[in-house]
Amino acid sequence: MIETALLNWTLSQVLTALVIITRVGTLIFLMPIIGSTAVPVQIKALFTLMTTLVLLPVVAVRPTDLPGSPLGFGIFVASEVAFGGILAIFARFVFTAVQLAGQMVGIQMGMGMAGVMDPQSGVQVSPIGQFWSLTATLLFLAINGHHIFFSTLVESFQWVRPGTLHLSRATYEGLMQGTAHMFILAVKIMGPAAAALFFSHVAMGIIAKTVPQIPILIVGMPLNIAVGLLFVGLSLGYFVPLMINSFDTMGRLLPRLAQGMGM
16 A cells, blocks of 8 residues: 555654664754754754754665664663764863863953853853853854764764764773863963963062052052953964864864774
8 A cells, every 4th residue: 555655664764863863963962052052952953853854865874773672772872872972072172171271361360250151051251261262163163163063973874883882992092182182272272361461470479579569459450451351362363273273183083083983
């Protein structure tokens, strides 16, 4: 019967979409920018469904990849969530380094209490961290960095068959190296402004000892803010190529991390 054949075809497509959506949904809900807390959940869900429908005729996924038992299905979903979560966390290291650098510079400037809400993480960060974070986001979108996630997502179905996640020692080492690079990148970003503020603090300390008549506590805070803002602006010429290089490195390492989880 035609109706029976149509029903079987529809059920097969639904099961295939279910296999795809478990991986796509995790990556979209956790990846930078799109996975931000400022983006409504309805938008993320609609974008996940749209991406799944686009990938449905593209990726080589079979309905038989879904386990038949409830326990097997739970393990299947957990492995797909872990796969997407690992890729998203690795990609967030660069943006976390930017926020960390801005937080440290903001504290040195005396703006530790002047927090603003970060739309990416939903927590309060310093205004300098927010400025650097917005700049990094615009650079990421300008160089089509978001295409890295979608190209890795499409090719990951060839590298890692759904439900067959393999966490090796190389995966843990890759995450640890990404964490270490996050702190190194934060130091590089904050280097010019932090060095200028350090010397400003030293100079004010010397002035406070040699000329005690100067109210250094009153003069020091606006001076630190002025010096910090000046060098934050001057460091943009250094910040932009550094971030582009970091995004390029992330684009080369993210597919390798995905391939390593399929061996």
